[in-house]
Amino acid sequence: MAMMGQMMAMPLLISSLIQHAARHAGDTEIVSKRVEGDLHRYTWKDVELRSRKLAQAFARLGCAPGDRIATLAWNGYRHLEIYYGSSGSALVCHTINPRLFPEQIAWIANDAQDSVLCFDLNFLPLIEKLCAQMPSIKHYILMCGRSHMPAATTIPNLLCYEELVEAENGDYQWPLFDENTASSICYTSGTTGHPKGAVYSHRSSLLHAFASAMPDAMDCSAKDVILPVVPMFHVNAWGLPYSSAIVGAKLVFPGPHLDGKSLFELFESEGVTFSAGVPTVWLGLLTYVKTNKLKFTTFKRTVIGGSACPPAMLATLMDDYGVEVIHAWGMTELSPLGTLSKLTSKQLLLPPEQQRKVLEKQGKVIYGIDMAIIDDEGEALPWDGEASGNLVVRGHWVINQYYGAKESPLVDVKGQGQWFPTGDVATIDGDGFMQITDRSKDVIKSGGEWISSIDLENIAMAHPAVHEAAAIASRHPKWDERPLLVVVRKPNAELTREELLAFYEGRIAKWQIPDDVVFVAEIPHTATGKIQKLKLREQFKDHRLPGA
Numbered sequence: 001m002a003m004m005g006q007m008m009a010m011p012l013l014i015s016s017l018i019q020h021a022a023r024h025a026g027d028t029e030i031v032s033k034r035v036e037g038d039l040h041r042y043t044w045k046d047v048e049l050r051s052r053k054l055a056q057a058f059a060r061l062g063c064a065p066g067d068r069i070a071t072l073a074w075n076g077y078r079h080l081e082i083y084y085g086s087s088g089s090a091l092v093c094h095t096i097n098p099r100l101f102p103e104q105i106a107w108i109a110n111d112a113q114d115s116v117l118c119f120d121l122n123f124l125p126l127i128e129k130l131c132a133q134m135p136s137i138k139h140y141i142l143m144c145g146r147s148h149m150p151a152a153t154t155i156p157n158l159l160c161y162e163e164l165v166e167a168e169n170g171d172y173q174w175p176l177f178d179e180n181t182a183s184s185i186c187y188t189s190g191t192t193g194h195p196k197g198a199v200y201s202h203r204s205s206l207l208h209a210f211a212s213a214m215p216d217a218m219d220c221s222a223k224d225v226i227l228p229v230v231p232m233f234h235v236n237a238w239g240l241p242y243s244s245a246i247v248g249a250k251l252v253f254p255g256p257h258l259d260g261k262s263l264f265e266l267f268e269s270e271g272v273t274f275s276a277g278v279p280t281v282w283l284g285l286l287t288y289v290k291t292n293k294l295k296f297t298t299f300k301r302t303v304i305g306g307s308a309c310p311p312a313m314l315a316t317l318m319d320d321y322g323v324e325v326i327h328a329w330g331m332t333e334l335s336p337l338g339t340l341s342k343l344t345s346k347q348l349l350l351p352p353e354q355q356r357k358v359l360e361k362q363g364k365v366i367y368g369i370d371m372a373i374i375d376d377e378g379e380a381l382p383w384d385g386e387a388s389g390n391l392v393v394r395g396h397w398v399i400n401q402y403y404g405a406k407e408s409p410l411v412d413v414k415g416q417g418q419w420f421p422t423g424d425v426a427t428i429d430g431d432g433f434m435q436i437t438d439r440s441k442d443v444i445k446s447g448g449e450w451i452s453s454i455d456l457e458n459i460a461m462a463h464p465a466v467h468e469a470a471a472i473a474s475r476h477p478k479w480d481e482r483p484l485l486v487v488v489r490k491p492n493a494e495l496t497r498e499e500l501l502a503f504y505e506g507r508i509a510k511w512q513i514p515d516d517v518v519f520v521a522e523i524p525h526t527a528t529g530k531i532q533k534l535k536l537r538e539q540f541k542d543h544r545l546p547g548a
């Protein structure tokens with residue numbers, strides 16, 4: 001019989017993070033730009049005390065373990081308190097993306113059977129319209145002080161967040177329970193069909209937080225000032241509210257103020273060293289910084305993920321602004337981090353251009369995640385940087401089921417058991433660096449050959465007159481599909497279809513060059529800031545390619 005270890009079995013609980021931060025980084029600041037417009041500052045110690053009071057308030061409202069506490073809120077200190085106050089007391093924190101359509105918000109709240117909804121001031125009109133459609137919600141809490149409460153509202157029994165917190169004495173002990181208890185729920189954005197819920201556990205969230213803070217991942221430390229641009233409603237701001245507590249970093253929250261000017265000013269005034277966000281956010285910030293000839297003085301590195309980081313953006317941040325870009329890949333079903341691109345000591349000996357090629361990839365898995373690429377028969381493909389296949393993953397923070405689903409989403413990899421299919425198509429090189437070529441549904445299938453839409457977009461984004469580009473499949477009588485490029489030009493820039501197509505010569509195989517270019521004023525984005533390919537394909541479904 002195996003011999004058992006004799007170590008303490010401390011459950012991995014989210015409350016332990018906030019207790020640790022309060023004890024060991026108690027006077028480190030949390031700074032928030034509020035919806036109300038002003039700047040709020042307090043410390044990790046205050047977060048912990050107020051989270052305890054909030055846990056008491058939830059209990060007083062009759063919330064019982066397992067109840068879902070929904071949020072509709074920007075990045076800010078009250079949102080952070082809800083993260084800890086709910087999960088810490090065995091309730092389940094359910095962050096809802098306010099950028100979704102109102103019907104989707106109601107659908108998600110009903111699917112999760114939320115019993116409480118906490119929301120920021122600017123969502124008051126939205127909730128007034130929606131509350132009749134969300135019968136499971138017993139309590140609505142407006143995240144503000146008494147002076148901002150509306151004089152009249154159609155929301156039944158609207159509660160004031162500050163009043164609830166202030167009514168409690170904080171005499172509360174974080175309970176101990178099974179680490180596999182649900183801690184939070186995030187829904188995928190539902191670009192195909194209904195959104196689906198990923199239910200994280202305390203254990204998975206803590207292991208994700210440990211791993212993501214490591215040097216070859218996000219490299220977080222107590223010396224950092226971290227500004228998550230990625231919203232707390234987008235896969236828990238990629239776990240930063242948890243990993244910041246592990247290391248005791250200062251946190252800066254931008255609230256709803258996500259335009260280039262507001263972000264830049266906050267980066268500078270608070271001495272931000274590290275940030276994270278999707279490429280579209282950096283487009284806005286970089287345009288502002290460039291136009292106004294500004295420089296970052298404290299900002300050192302950023303994680304970019306959620307969609308492919310165009311190499312041109314990586315180059316601008318690294319070469320013009322001295323900001324290290326860590327390209328990362330992940331998804332809601334992975335809490336979200338899967339891979340990050342950081343150079344190994346072997347790669348640090350490579351010439352700079354080759355290093356850049358590595359950094360442009362989505363990177364290596366962090367310990368805790370295992371990946372493979374498989375063909376349509378479930379056979380694993382070689383890691384040679386050439387073979388491309390369906391990316392599958394498994395690990396400590398990968399879902400094994402969607403909330404409320406009857407069927408398992410997992411697939412068999414021959415001889416290696418059950419894995420989660422990501423829906424992405426990728427290559428993996430001999431050093432274990434993964435590169436996404438496409439989402440399987442976005443890949444352009446031309447005469448049986450695949451063309452990577454990401455490759456086509458990356459080339460367009462390297463043209464100085466291009467602000468944003470999206471490559472989609474367009475119907476073709478002979479080839480079935482051919483690439484069509486949809487482009488937004490930079491303000492006042494001149495660029496013709498022919499000039500842009502000529503730019504592709506020598507940068508990609510001739511047969512992969514787009515058949516046509518259309519210029520538009522704006523490219524549609526999803527609620528998490530990704531290009532909405534489905535909508536674009538719909539918009540251009542009758543587009544006639546030249547010669548087709």
Ligand code: ADP
Nearest residue numbers: 188189190305306307308328329330331332436
């Ligand atoms: P949703 O699937 O609901 O849009 P997620 O944020 O979970 O929301 O999206 C995960 C998907 O985003 C991945 O499966 C992948 O297609 C894409 N993605 C994430 N990071 C990257 C990246 N660095 N490069 C390319 N695609 C990415």
